[in-house]
Amino acid sequence: MTATETKTLQAAAPVLSVQNLTTSFLVDGEWRPVVRDVSFSVAPGETVAIVGESGSGKSVTSLSIMRLLQPDSSRIEGRITLGGRDLLSLPESEMRKVRGNDVSMIFQEPMTSLNPLFTIGDQISEALLCHKDMSAAQAKAETIRLLEKVRIPSAASRFDEYPHRFSGGMRQRVMIAMALASKPKLLIADEPTTALDVTIQGQILDLIKMLQDEEGTSVLFITHDMGVVAEIADRTVVMYRGEQVETGATADIFHRGRHPYTRALLSAVPVLGSMQAYERPLRFPVVNTATGLSDTPVEVPDTVTKDRPILEVKGLTKRFDIHSGLFGRLNGRVHAVENVSFDLFAGETLSLVGESGCGKSTTGRAIMRLIEPDQGSVTVEGRDMLALDKREMREMRKSVQMIFQDPFASLNPRMTVGQAIAEPYLEHGMGAPREAREVVADMLRKVGLTPDMASRYPHEFSGGQRQRICIARALALQPKVIVADESVSALDVSIKAQVINLMLDLQQSLNLAFLFISHDMAVVERVSHRVAVMYLGEIVEIGPRAAVFGNPQHDYTRKLMAAVPVPDPDRRREKRMAASDELKSPIRAAGYVPPKRRYQVAGEGHFFQIAG
The missing domain is CATH 3.40.50.300 (P-loop containing nucleotide triphosphate hydrolases)
Incomplete structure (x- = not known):
């Protein structure tokens, strides 16, 4: 302006x-x-x-x-x-x-604002009938016009659909249509994009x-x-x-x-493209909120051991059956993960990046066998995890741990954080209760907390502190690999920076391998050694971080990067390459056989999927 x-x-x-x-x-x-x-x-x-x-x-x-x-x-x-x-x-x-x-409000989570028992059309029409002098037919016509205005495809046919049939982005568009129904003078938008993909x-x-x-x-x-x-x-x-x-x-x-x-x-804001001068992951600058002064960003020393992958994933496939009708006839499958392969080395961070529904979280859960894959192999330190029985898998889970997006949902509110951290240590028989107390104190120190906090309950901690506790619990088993599934996406910017710095420091000191699952491209660029871009259950591009961000080859990779907001008000009026279509559906007919994909080499270790 x-x-x-x-x-x-x-x-x-x-x-x-x-x-x-x-x-x-x-x-x-x-x-x-x-x-x-x-x-x-x-x-x-x-x-x-x-x-x-x-x-x-x-x-x-x-x-x-x-x-x-x-x-x-x-x-x-x-x-x-x-x-x-x-x-x-x-x-x-x-x-x-x-x-x-006169004033309308859009909230952060549309599913808490939309009534699941009423259709989208009825809920928008209600706002019109409440504030405007119009008939039901006029309200319906105006509702369809509003849905078209907010770029809902086939608006007339979706008038009678329920909220659960819409994606997160489409539900937020519905909330905007509802807020604008009466042409308010003021629109209040309270974190309307925080939970959405880039x-x-x-x-x-x-x-x-x-x-x-x-x-x-x-x-x-x-x-x-x-x-x-x-x-x-x-x-x-x-x-x-x-x-x-x-x-x-x-x-x-x-x-x-x-x-x-x-x-x-x-x-504390990561800027896409700011890593061009650095070869390795970069710590976020520590900023003093009292003075505004920050330290100099420091590259994390390279601890990657390239002799043999600690985690090997080959041809991993997971599909979910869709049944319908009185007799539950199989009429389709969700191809959530399709023939995914990659390696992960000790001390390395490989990021899986893509939008919701691309299959990245399902990949992480399939590796952990929290859901059973349909095909493929997952090898940790030379042992195929998919071939292990229940007892062997329990033992192997000491080597591979997972950190989830919501730390509050991951912690039992009835257990102190000390009990929560000690529980896996004791369950796996790694020591006596007295030794567990020492481990808890050591883990709390490692994640930047104090041993006396062990007696507190999860609700007494902030979101960032709870995520540190979840990291401490994962570390208690001395794992070699940590699957971090959107582990910082719900955190404020400065807390996110602190938790990422902690993860980078722990990786260096303990030689941890991270499979970092995220949709935040700017954070991924900051923390990764290598990046794999997922789309519709498949890896469409994979390579060293500098190669993928500096020379993206696949159209979808370029689309993700173009959509990242740039913290520069001088570019405020630029229209980004944000097409109105959302991620295509991974649902296929029951007999569908995926085509064999072909990949092209773009550079050393850099591959991308080509059409045909």
Whole structure:
């Protein structure tokens, strides 16, 4: 946005004005403020981003504006005006008319916002019938028009479908259609792309920008992703521990940010293409949030042992049968993993990257035999894991451990973290309870925690700390290989940097081999020695990290890279190569035989799939 356009926006009367907002919650009989003295405005047609990590108060700010907090346990002070009306003085009956009509909200997880018992069409039509004077037939016609506007293919035929029939990206498009149904003056988007793959995220961001240009809607965008902020926001509000620490034009925030926390946030963002000068994985700079100063990024010393792979995967195939009808007739199969082969060496990180549904997580689970593969071989230190019986497999699992995406779901809430870390050690008979306590203390130190934390429960830790605990539990068995399945994708940017640095340090000191499963291309570039790109259950490109990122050969690899948001506001108006189609379906007819794939050599160790 030009300086003239920015001045024009600021000169117009704001659509939303927030002045001295303080929100408190009732805790143990006391009012404790979680948002303190926040002030900002949103002009007509402007996008303002509120950025900060979990606990910064950004989502509470948006919920305060919508007055969606429990009135008996929350208190909102200050002044919030929308189109000149003071929202805090309105009775609840009037506020219900404002919500969805003058201001709408898109939440992070669409499946928690969509009712699974009602069709998509009925749910959007409800918003229209509630706020507009129109018949059911008119509401249906307008709903189909909205679905077409948000690029839902075959919108008319999908009016009567239920939410579970839509992918994550399509469900988020439905939420946008519902939010825009009444042509609101203000759209609040609370982390609307955090859970989405990079290409789908790109489509959603482009869609919001396009609809904003067409409708002139103002947008308040809540996020912790600085790449998204750079791409979509005219102005930015930075929040830290409930306070507004910096506000200004997005370009100024990025290029001339003054507050140490702002600089810390920007320093922790991995930038695609920044690894060209480095041969090996690179630690994230450690940033002091009090000063904003960061250390110099350090390459991780090479510990890769190339004499013999520690993990060999050959022809791995997994298909899921689809049955239908009264007698459960087989009518198709999901080809989740199709003839996947790769090697992994001690001390090496091989990243499996691709969108949801490409088969990367199924590959990881099949290697661990959490699901049984249909074909292929998985060899660890010369032993075929698929040929082992239950007792032998239990023993082999000491060598191969897995870290999952959601650490809270991985930890038993009734067990202390000390018990959780000690459990696999004791179950495998690796020592007595007294020795287990020593191992727990040692593992907690290794992951940057303290031994006294062993007596606490999972809910007493932050998300980043819980992921460290899951890493400590995996390390307790002294594994040779760790399968990390989206292990940092749910973490805030600075916490993500800390956990990745920890994994790199442990790899160096313990000579661990990582199979790093992710859809975050910028992080993958930072941590990998080699990269394998998956599409529809198959590896379409594999090679050294520098070769795959510096000279991508397959169209799908280039598509993934083009969709990554760039933390540079000067490129904000660029349209990325984000096609509106989503990942094709891996469902095939029951008798389908996949064609034999051909690969071409692009360089040393660099192969890509070719058509035919």
